[in-house]
Amino acid sequence: MTFTAAHAAPLAFDASSQADIDFAGGRGEPPPATVALRGTHEIVLALRHAGSRRVRIAWELQGAVDAPLLIVQGGISAHRHAAASARFAEPGWWAGQCGETRALDTARYRVLAIDWLGADGALDCCIDPADQADAIAAVLDTLAIARAHAYIGASYGAMVGLQFAARHPARLGRLIAISGAHRSHPQTTALRVIQRRIVALGRSEGTAREALALARALAVVGYRSAEEFDARFAALPAVDADSARFGVEDYFDAIGPRFVARFSPVAYTRLSESIDLQQVDPASITVPTDLVAVTQDQIVPCSDIDALALGIAAACRVHRIDSLYGHDAFLKEPVQIDRVLRAALRGDAA
Amino acid sequence: MTFTAAHAAPLAFDASSQADIDFAGGRGEPPPATVALRGTHEIVLALRHAGSRRVRIAWELQGAVDAPLLIVQGGISAHRHAAASARFAEPGWWAGQCGETRALDTARYRVLAIDWLGADGALDCCIDPADQADAIAAVLDTLAIARAHAYIGASYGAMVGLQFAARHPARLGRLIAISGAHRSHPQTTALRVIQRRIVALGRSEGTAREALALARALAVVGYRSAEEFDARFAALPAVDADSARFGVEDYFDAIGPRFVARFSPVAYTRLSESIDLQQVDPASITVPTDLVAVTQDQIVPCSDIDALALGIAAACRVHRIDSLYGHDAFLKEPVQIDRVLRAALRGDAA
Incomplete structure (x- = not known):
């Protein structure tokens, strides 16, 4: 000891x-x-x-x-x-x-x-x-x-x-x-640039939480495989005259708010950017x-x-x-x- | 004749x-x-x-x-x-x-x-x-x-x-x-759902053009290959204390406005959604x-x-x-x- x-x-x-x-x-x-x-x-x-x-x-x-x-x-x-x-x-x-x-x-x-x-x-x-x-x-x-x-x-x-x-x-x-x-691979950087721009769009307009949740959804699409998306979300959408709702939307609507509760737009933006600065x-x-x-x-x-x-x-x-x-x-x-x-x-x- | x-x-x-x-x-x-x-x-x-x-x-x-x-x-x-x-x-x-x-x-x-x-x-x-x-x-x-x-x-x-x-x-x-x-493959549908939600975020907040340009940028990432992104956009970013700008951003800033000049948010949303309705x-x-x-x-x-x-x-x-x-x-x-x-x-x- x-x-x-x-x-x-x-x-x-x-x-x-x-x-x-x-x-x-x-x-x-x-x-x-x-x-x-x-x-x-x-x-x-x-x-x-x-x-x-x-x-x-x-x-x-x-x-x-x-x-x-x-x-x-x-x-x-x-x-x-x-x-x-x-x-x-x-x-x-x-x-x-x-x-x-x-x-x-x-x-x-x-x-x-x-x-x-x-x-x-x-x-x-x-x-x-x-x-x-x-x-x-x-x-x-x-x-x-x-x-x-x-x-x-x-x-x-x-x-x-x-x-x-x-x-x-x-x-x-x-x-x-x-x-x-x-x-960082340049294509992944491109997707993260878009994530940060989504957050910026929300920050400038007062919809910060919604924008951060959407940026998170985009990030998450890359975290899993195409095969997993296919296995989980291939159900037919619910469609009426005015709108369609796809299987993945329940998932997005669940994960976004959970993330927003833990992460500020500034923290997300700076850490996302940091990934892309890797050299x-x-x-x-x-x-x-x-x-x-x-x-x-x-x-x-x-x-x-x-x-x-x-x-x-x-x-x-x-x-x-x-x-x-x-x-x-x-x-x-x-x-x-x-x-x-x-x-x-x-x-x-x- | x-x-x-x-x-x-x-x-x-x-x-x-x-x-x-x-x-x-x-x-x-x-x-x-x-x-x-x-x-x-x-x-x-x-x-x-x-x-x-x-x-x-x-x-x-x-x-x-x-x-x-x-x-x-x-x-x-x-x-x-x-x-x-x-x-x-x-x-x-x-x-x-x-x-x-x-x-x-x-x-x-x-x-x-x-x-x-x-x-x-x-x-x-x-x-x-x-x-x-x-x-x-x-x-x-x-x-x-x-x-x-x-x-x-x-x-x-x-x-x-x-x-x-x-x-x-x-x-x-x-x-x-x-x-x-x-x-439509469910993972691609997921990415298009996000594109349409970006547009909706802009429409609800008066930044429709910016949002549509951003949705278009996300669409375009999927239109080319990862190898092409690597070949075109692997340059080091310009970084200072407050901000970083990545190679792909000039591209995004060029294609977005061109698309916005031709497409309305409604047209984009409905045609994007239509792709996902394919059965x-x-x-x-x-x-x-x-x-x-x-x-x-x-x-x-x-x-x-x-x-x-x-x-x-x-x-x-x-x-x-x-x-x-x-x-x-x-x-x-x-x-x-x-x-x-x-x-x-x-x-x-x-």
């Missing part, structure tokens, strides 16, 4: 992060075998496009005390709470992969995740994926953690992982990047890497992941999986993703 | 179609070898979803007098003017395929085309592709043409061609359907058929065209072509389309 002042001290001296940090044990008691901490602190971060800005970074650290660290990051709508713990018991966004007995086993590892810069809507400027990587490095500094055993990222989190590996190679043992590449030279990646490509992914084509793999200047394996869920496979294919993660963390072939 | 009263008479007695019909020769002169006529007439048409409505149908007929008739129809933004003639000299929308010496040779055939029902924005109700087929049949009645040698349609025009073949088999010798199927039982098609499928088509998957081909209850050939232009191949691949059309009209294998 080595949950020591070496970890706690930097937090204790960071006034802005005091508020919601809560140690599982009191000072006088034996330290626990696992820990779940949350912190928020302000730092000045040199952003790639927008100069130095004071930003707030909210993080969560959980798992086996003093165990090897995993950094775990998901899509733009993911957050710092990847898995439930005794202290923070609400379900995490990656419950299938993260937690005790899962591939990202909190009984064997510590898991660190942050809320994305910009997710709170307070940072209304161009946010590069490189900025997110630097924010994670700043949290490692605060927690006095020199090096992560592995970074596991999916979607936008995979893009940021590539940035982290390129910018902070000494702090990372292995990168596992699922359904994310060194660039990493594959040759700048010098840590062992596992890439996961989903054959049916409509927004991150396998050809981009293959090109990335060819360029990486370290040992690199590509795990290709098939899924009707396309880009969302990391959320919807727990068995396949579990197998890949365990193999990657062991350093085996999958 | 048999340009006779049998053709002219029905027109002469249709008061509503007099205005812009113009015969190439005067009554006392020898009739010309080719003719170019335009007419508009009102009829009462029983629409599939909206009951009987008085509609205006604008048509153009050109080509060799008394020659076999070709019906030629394109996408929702195409119109009755497929090719230039001496009388109507402006370029047609299918100049690469229609006109003297082209596959659809106006020296050997007569070519008939209509403006789509709904294209003028005056018919604000659910318009089924079957209604368009019936409108074409009504024009044949007016022109006293019993039977067409072939119907050649692309995109929405192909869908309407399938309806025409199913509903009016005695009036058709052969169907050539390019990049259109017996149904034809393949077994109801009993005329010889040629189908053209483009491997890279992102909105009409080859799998749908293959399924259609399997179901058609007549001789049916599928011509598969490759094109970076995806769904737009019928406009952008003149050599490949020419070869297919000539083979199909001859009845040969392509």
